[in-house]
Amino acid sequence: MVAVSPALRAATVDRLRRAGCVWAEDEGRLLVEAADGPDSLAGLVDRRVAGEPLEYLLGWAEFCGERISVVPGVFVPRTRTALLVAAAAAVTGPAATVVELCCGSGALTRALARRLRAPRLLAAVDLDPTAVACARGNLAALGVPVFAGDLFDALPAAWRGGLDLVVANAPYVPTAALGLLPPESRRYEAPVALDGGPDGLAVLRRLAVDATSWLAPGGHLVVEVGETQVDLLGAALTEAGLVPTTVRDGSLGATAMTAQRPVGMAGRGNEN
Template sequence: MTRVSATEQAAVVTRLRSAGCVWAEEEAALLVEAAADAQALAALVDRRVTGEPLEYLLGWAEFCGERIGVDSGVFVPRARTALLVEAATAVTGPGARVVELCCGSGALTRALARRLVVPRLLAAVDLDPAAVACARRNLAGLAVPVFVGDLFDPLPAAWRGGLDLVMANAPYVPTAELIMLPAEARQYEAPVALDGGSDGLAVLRRVAVAAAHWLAPGGHLVVEVGAGQVDALRAVLTEVGLVAAVVHDEETGATAMTARRPTDVAGRRHEN
């Protein structure tokens, strides 16, 4: 942390505010904390006023009360995604076997691990090698394996049909709407973490179809989705034999869906 005078810090705040940073005072304090000296601080401020995400400059993002390491280009965990942690905790019992898909930095797994009662298995997967490297660092202390690959593909075949929870903050922004995202996300985060295809559900459909085979009877899928996509995704989940429910957080505007694999005969018809 570099030492700056009140006048110097005020100048940083002014630059940030002029660049459109809404929380200029808070950002200035964080940048001062992160900088080793005045030269490093000036460089960080220069990068911030050009629009680079604050989290990349700090090297971390706050999520569920923790500082999660975030590398440049890796999806930055959003505050609204805490709803997934709450929803997953609510449907997961002791000794659960849990896999996070599209894990990015591994923020969901790290937050959920603190809330589960003695999980039997925790693992994470992402298609982006940069995200996998980031998640491996964040989850190293939990001894959580992080696989690189497409959704369930890299997981051991023996896990098929035995998972109690699959959670995913998969990309769900329709391709045509990417241009409406904040510039910080649009210009700096990997497109693969944002682009959900023509209707935003391209990846979530694949997750749902495969989850019907990878979940154990009674197991749950938990995903984030846009509020306007609920009916379409519910139809997909129902078609593959999962029983869907919606969870919404009015404060953050977040929407999550949970989907349970039934334990009755009707649910088991989808195993093959």
Template sequence: MGTPVFPVGYDVLVSRLRRAGCVWAEEEARLLVAAGGGPEKLAELADRRVAGEPLEYLLGWAQFCGERIEVDPGVFVPRARTALLVSTAVRVTGPAATVVELCCGSGAVSRILARRLTAPRLVAAVDVDPAAVACARRNLADLGVPVLSGDLFDPLPAAWRGRLDLVVANAPYVPTAAMVLLPPEARRYESPAALDGGPDGLAVLRRLAAAAPSWLAPGGHLVVEVGQAQVERFQAVLSEAGLVPSAVRDDASDATAMMGRCPVGMTGRRHEN
């Protein structure tokens, strides 16, 4: 096959993307061409990308753990580093696990867990952002996973207390003061609620850890993503909640996943308020 032909020239478009800071300019150019729509549509997409709009919003999907995940404008774009969160959850979770994903965004993590876990019971995904809920419902529709709207565990039926084998969440963990350091495409286009974790980045994660023991089955796990600098503080948070903490680090992807295991002697019923 020959080089794709652009109205303004392939090389010109690649140069524009590269000057705009797109590291993988050639690949992005090919994806924009493949999105179709003719020369005018392509020119529009190129202009929006050069202006900083995330490529995933222009394409309508993100590549994550080998699958295309639909992503709507404003919804958190799945990051490659979150593959560690998925692999860690798979490693600690047994067959036929009962799984809930909180702060689900597009539902990407649930979709990959459905493929990798043995006979999982993906009972729900939850997000507080209506745009994320709508997006996740499309991504999880063929799996029959209900996507609920609400804050953390709030939308879950009370009957599920003490019965979840895995609660997985890519909750916001960027400290508020560090939001200005994020890449412009994240800072300007993604929902702040999916990124801003409060003064030290742990505001949502603290609430998640405090509530998790009442929902986890004995031996069940809470698995989340954090920044490497937050590991020691979040270990203390998990311990204070009665969970047994541990961490996994992947330097290649600059990713850190943390687990909180519910001790076998602990029952969810003891932690109901």
């Protein structure tokens, strides 16, 4: 950060406020800190006023006390997704084997590494090459490999039936509702991270079915979902043989579901 005059700081905040930024003071401070000088600051403010997510301009997002690197196109971790971390920690014992699917930036894995007791963090997975590269940077210090691929298909077959926790902030926005998202999301984040198909549950249903053969007996799948989708997803999880529980946090405006593989349940595909 270089020195910026009080007048320029005030003008920056005023411009952000006039553009509709609710937290103009905070955003202005962060942009000033990120800028290399007045010209750099002007460029960052231009991009923010045009609607580019603040996190892309800064190069990071704060999530559960962690500063997570993000790059353009990668899903920006939301504050509400802290509920997934809490829900996962509540159902997972020590020395758990953990995989994050649809990992995006790898934010959940970073947070869980701090919350869980002596976790054996096996892997994170994403289909988007940009997200994979971003997550690898965020998880390198933890020694967590990040695989490029489609959900469980990306994992080593030897892990089948041995995972204690699978956590995923999978896309759950119905395709027809994508146009209703804030411009920051629909214009800048990758559609693959947002589009959940006709009713928003296309990816989550696949997770429900496949989790039965990848979870260890007693293991849990933990996912985020829209409040209006709870009944449909609960039915899909039950049909797959899992035992669902809904977790809500009104202060975050968030809904999550945990789904346990019963201890006596035979995993699909384990006969091989």
